[in-house]
Structure formats: structure tokens, C-alpha cells
Amino acid sequence: MSDSTLHATYAGVSRSAAEQAAALQLLLARTAADPGLALALAQIDTTEIKGPLDTAGLRASLAEAEAERDMNAALAERHHRRALAGVALGTSCACGHSAATHGPRLTEDARLPCRHDDCGCDDLDFS
Numbered sequence: 325m326s327d328s329t330l331h332a333t334y335a336g337v338s339r340s341a342a343e344q345a346a347a348l349q350l351l352l353a354r355t356a357a358d359p360g361l362a363l364a365l366a367q368i369d370t371t372e373i374k375g376p377l378d379t380a381g382l383r384a385s386l387a388e389a390e391a392e393r394d395m396n397a398a399l400a401e402r403h404h405r406r407a408l409a410g411v412a413l414g415t416s417c418a419c420g421h422s423a424a425t426h427g428p429r430l431t432e433d434a435r436l437p438c439r440h441d442d443c444g445c446d447d448l449d450f451s
């Protein structure tokens with residue numbers, strides 16, 4: 325590598341490190357003044373985030389977190405109902421379809437409707 329290439333490489337790395345430092349200084353200043361923002365930033369799992377934290381990146385991460393919340397809430401509800409009914413894993417709903425055929429997400433009123441065409445079962449029921 326020539327001296328001028330090395331110079332350009334170090335200068336470029338230095339510039340992007342300076343941009344990172346400026347961004348982090350801004351966040352430190354803002355979080356010092358806003359405990360809610362500090363808490364929110366501390367709770368973000370940066371290992372789950374790919375790409376920049378711009379508006380599009382934040383919206384994508386929000387959608388992913390909400391989907392994970394809802395799908396796992398539905399799984400928890402499925403297992404909770406199964407435990408309450410005292411039936412084995414793999415037991416079907418009263419409608420005859422598997423628990424997995426029922427909502428992958430809870431409805432707003434906490435139901436797990438059957439997704440099988442023309443079934444009409446509006447909530448997973450092991451009884």
C-alpha cells in the first residue's frame with residue numbers, strides 16, 4: 325500500500341470514528357437530560373438490530389418486537405390453557421383442529437380463533 329493510500333485510509337477511518345463519537349456525545353447529552361430516553365435506550369437489544377437506527381430502522385425493529393411479543397403471548401396462552409385443562413401436548417381443540425391451527429396471535433379480546441377455512445371456532449378450547 326502506498327503512503328498516500330495509507331493516509332487516505334486512516335483519514336477515512338478517523339472521520340467515521342469522529343461521526344460515531346459525535347453521535348454518542350449527542351445521545352449522552354440527551355439521555356442525561358431525559359431519564360425516559362435513557363431507560364428506553366438501555367432496554368434496546370442492539371444485537372437484534374441490523375442497520376442504522378433511523379426512522380425506517382426503528383419502525384422495522386418495532387414491528388419485529390411487537391410480532392415477537394404477540395406470537396409468544398399466543399404460545400404462552402396455548403400452553404396455559406392446555407395446562408389448565410390438564411391435557412397432553414398435541415391435544416386438539418374442541419373443534420377438532422390442532423392448537424397450532426388457532427391464532428398465531430391473541431385477538432384484542434384475548435381469543436385464539438381457529439384459522440381453518442369454514443371452521444368458525446372462535447377460541448381455542450381444550451375442554
Ligand SMILES: [Zn+2]
Nearest residue numbers: 417419438445
Ligand atoms: Zn378450535
Ligand SMILES: [Zn+2]
Nearest residue numbers: 419421438443
Ligand atoms: Zn377449527
